[in-house]
Amino acid sequence: MSIITDKTNKNQRVLMMGNEAIARGALEAGVKVVAAYPGTPSSEIPKVLGDVADEMGLYVEWSTNEKVSLEVAAAGSYAGLRALCTMKQVGVNVASDFLLHLAEYGSRAGLVLVTCEDPGSLSSTNEGDSRPYSKMMEFPLIEPGDIQEAKEMTQWAFDLSETIHNVVMLRSVTRMSHASGNVIVGDLPQTQARADFQYHGGFFDQMTGPVMTLPGTAPTQRLRQHAGLEKAIACFEKSPFNTYTGPDRSEITIITSSAATFYCREAIAILGLEERVGLLKLGTTWPLPPRLMEKYLAATDRVLIIEEGTPFLEDNLKALFVDLSETVGPTRFHGRADKTIPSVDELNPDIVMTALSTLLDLPTDDSMADYRQRISAALEGSVPDRAMTFCPGCPHRASFWLLHEALKLDNRRGFICGDIGCYTLGVADCGFRAVKTVAAMGSGVGMASGFGKLQRFGLEQPIIAVCGDSTFFHAAMPGLVNAIHNQADMIMVILDNAGTAMTGFQPHPGIPVGADGKPLPALDIPTICQAMGVRVEIVDPFQFAAARKTIGDLLDDAGGVRMLVLRQACALSPARKGKKEWTVSVDPDKCLGDACGCNRLCTRIFKCPGLIWDPEKRQTRIDEFVCVGCGVCAQVCPQNAITVEKAVKA
């Protein structure tokens, strides 16, 4: 039984993750269609909904990319079914082309777009803030301020969407999606829904006409869209998700949203400022409700805006202030823009405390100064860094070892264009720094396609692009088509580890299973590429001899695109997890340690976490708890000191 459908929970307090609360809210709203592409910190929402798809009568899919997922969800809405689409911040960029048209036309049954963002880029390569899309493309934006609200506001978002007949964006952040808290759950409705797409109505009849945005239709459709926004504002003026706590007239009023609400509340409490500082927590952040803002701006002379991301709320408030200035009187605004709050990175309670202390000129609390000073002095440089690395037995470590080695031997300063996934770590020591470019999903092959055309300007470096199997379908295919058609001189390497490893093994079109666990036809990447007319080689990166030969051969076969599929399952995949293929040990008589002349290839360069350098014995040994028995290190050691024996399967 899933926590999100447990009926015995009704009206009970349940400890839920933010993403589970969002999923529960969607279920309580009677969602029927769910489509998503995985991305941290959003992936748990479709995951838990996929797990209950049968039980709750849902259609849940992992779509090829975010644009497609939004199109699939919109189809649900147009056919009369409540639909949910979830993604991480960068996904909104991918979906944005369709999103513009969707917002211009509007929706029918409730349609909610959840974007889970990652301030501080804890598990992203960027600090993207998707909120400005709401303003740019003119649809409402809401942001829950705690886990209970994550459920309530998701549920409400569907109603709001149906009130205004447009998509509603609910924005979460890592500290909301991946935080857990007590949630009081409500009813799970037993709704029966029949899908039917109405298109017989008049052209401009949003509910029954054809769904299209065409040349010349935009002005009429946007007027309709704006009428929806007016209705949204009317709801927002009296929304229970906008709350104020604090004195009637404050010295400073903090205006905040999302997870930052926690930090502000805590900072005010720790500093004991309840009588001096007001806290206006907004759940509805675009469009801003002007009467509500007028009321609270009039009750203070200073405003501190605390928000995760860019100064979006801050800029909108200032713009609104221009209209309100006569009634609310002079107001000073502090926030990211004037650097009262650092202009980048994730927030926390300490940042808010520092900002309040500065603005109010509070005496500094130095009760902890001595402890802090002593502990930093004692521990200075003594706590080893823990850089992210590939898992023990990760196929990517072997793949990058081989590619790096081949490029070094080739000696023409070749390089790898990287992409998004675990293998982004190819930029780091654990990937031997073989990867020299990383940008968006699919950008590796796109950029390689460009580099691969620069020979006429003297570029002599061999070019390799890498991408994972999930990324291949998501965004690499257009770049690859481009490279093949334009005859870019490059090698396309698919790091096929049988799943979307980084975000927790969601299936993708190359995997024969769907979000609900039922079988689906898998698309075979090598066959697709062969059909596109390129040479395709498939090797196992754990078989060094064969892989070396193939890679060398592909490097020599210059001109046009050549494909290499390095196929080996992720070490954490269900196929490999907990199963040792080899029992591995280091022969102390053979391991020469520093005297070897290999410069400790195994522990200094290859660095699988399963290998330990014993500084006393000055030799390498295997950490039997960490090693997963892939046998690769045995092929790295030039002394053959690492020995493998077929593991006895338990």
Place this chain on the structure above:
Amino acid sequence: MNTTALKHDPYNLIITGVGGQGNVLASRMVGDMLSRLGFDITIGETFGASQRGGSVMSHLRISRQGSYSPQIPLGRAHMIVSLEPSEALRMLRAYGNPEVQVITNMRPVRSSSVISGEQPYPAPETIVGWINDFSEKAWFLDTTETATRLGNPIFGNVMLVGALARTGQLPLDRDIFEAVVRSRMPEAKVRVNLEAFDAGGEMIGEKST
């Protein structure tokens, strides 16, 4: 409704370790136990790096008065439970204070900079010394052997939950642990989890300093 008073409200608990050590499950279990006892729980987790050997930490805020920030303010932890000794130091440096208490497993997980010899890993007695210096009370255990005997080093996480319960700093007991395990795991796994919980508790009995 349970009326046990908390030693601090909110009580700030950090459970930390390295990706793959089962830290997230341990924090969920403790959160679930306390939530069933009627406390308001907020858990903040940093686990983006969990699969790839990074540091993983969970912040638990335990209260009678509502939800708190999923990030504990600096220097305000009451208890740090660590599955790995150098991670205990890392947390102490950021969230420690003279009153903090620490429970740590002493088996190191060497990071890649240690494996390669770029950075030394502090000697166990040095780590013990520092933790004693910068905490009010500390417990040091080695869960790995017992956990391996139980079938998997990952049971170290449950052992530390048992250890935490035995310190008496939070109103956690075996019954509520059993209730949580039964609701989360198949029947076949219940016994071994209880054994791990008990084994962790016994280590506190023996090794309290």
